[in-house]
Amino acid sequence: MTFACQKPHTTVLIIPTGIGAAMGGYAGDALPIARTLAGVTDRLITHPNVLNGAQLYWPMPNAYYVEGYGLDQFAAGRWSLNPVHQNAIGLVIDQGMEAELRWRHLQAADAARATLGLDVKAHVVTDMPLGVTLKTAESGASWGTLANPGSLLRAAERLIKEAKVQAIAVVARFPADEASEALNANRQGNGVDLLAGAEAVISHLVVRTFKIPCAHAPALAPLPLDTEVSPRSAAEEVGYTFLSCVLAGLSRAPQFASAESGAKSGARSGAIWADDVDAVILPETAFGGAAVMSLAQRAAQVIAVRENTTAMAVTPKDLGIPAIAVNTYLEAVGVIAAYKAGVAHSALMPRIPPLPKIPASRSLPDPSFTLSGQPL
């Protein structure tokens, strides 16, 4: 509960995509974490990897769907987040997609229009196949490239200029080798999502170029039934596309405004800046990203979750970031609830040590003063 005289509490939840996060590295399986946090914080800022569950999603009025590149710019203080009532969405379809897959995605878009009332204005087919290639970095993180990135940007530009859209959904044809060991492992709840890094590259390109919300849904040929699919990956077994969650998220994604485009004091009412962030939560080994490196110096609480293991190996201690270490997201929720209630979480420990004293510095004289304020 927040009273009118209180500052809204703002939390940033980050679970980077394509790094093999044990929680959030599969098919929107971090959504329950986001839903729980949204119940204790006033504003939850997070990214599509957390909120996208293929055909599944969960509308939360206080959750802000912020693409990863936009999140990095926000965290660095360069961009603000500006809430909207709704966005007109344009859909980019990869020319490299088979006709049947293309129809499935257009039907998903039409379903979002008719059944959800989303304002999906138009679609554009790219003038060349995007040519997605999947790669794995030395760390084990996934990434990828496009053979024709210009085609993606031209399609997005047409939607922005001709259909006047404020958000872009991209569907690119992704290669998926059914026999791939890594793909099978991911379906069974293990390993790194091979598609995720390339997906991030696609949406980052659009956001960096046009500074509007963007999210991506991969188009894959239907996979055969697998009775061993992990519950964490099961959302991607439902339906023919992953587009529904993207459209739902983009429909109310906040718009970006750069610091240069208007002084902070003149920014639109309700704009959120990095200085407004109270807490940032990440997996303990994923502290090497741009967003947390920016926010760590501003947020009152930086929370590192131990049990959400990843393929990365950068802890808060490695970077000198003072963080609150917790084992679980349940504990993280408790840390935030205590802070918002005005309670130091150390007061909730069984043993509370006496008030510590800061010792006098060896190089500086002990600053003692008389009652008149003059140094002794």
Add this chain to the structure above:
Amino acid sequence: MQAPPSKLRSAALGTDVLRSDALRSHIETQLRTHGDPLRWAITKIDTASQTAHVEAVVTSLT
């Protein structure tokens, strides 16, 4: 106050380690020599050699 500025700084900060936001800015500056940074992260830290391993995607016009 009689302590010289350098001592004051080490007394106040207690460390010569770059703050994480300054490190972020430094990494982005270094990456710009290769292209326009799109996505990057420090993936591991080698404490023995004080080296940060960065993996990045940068773009350049051709």
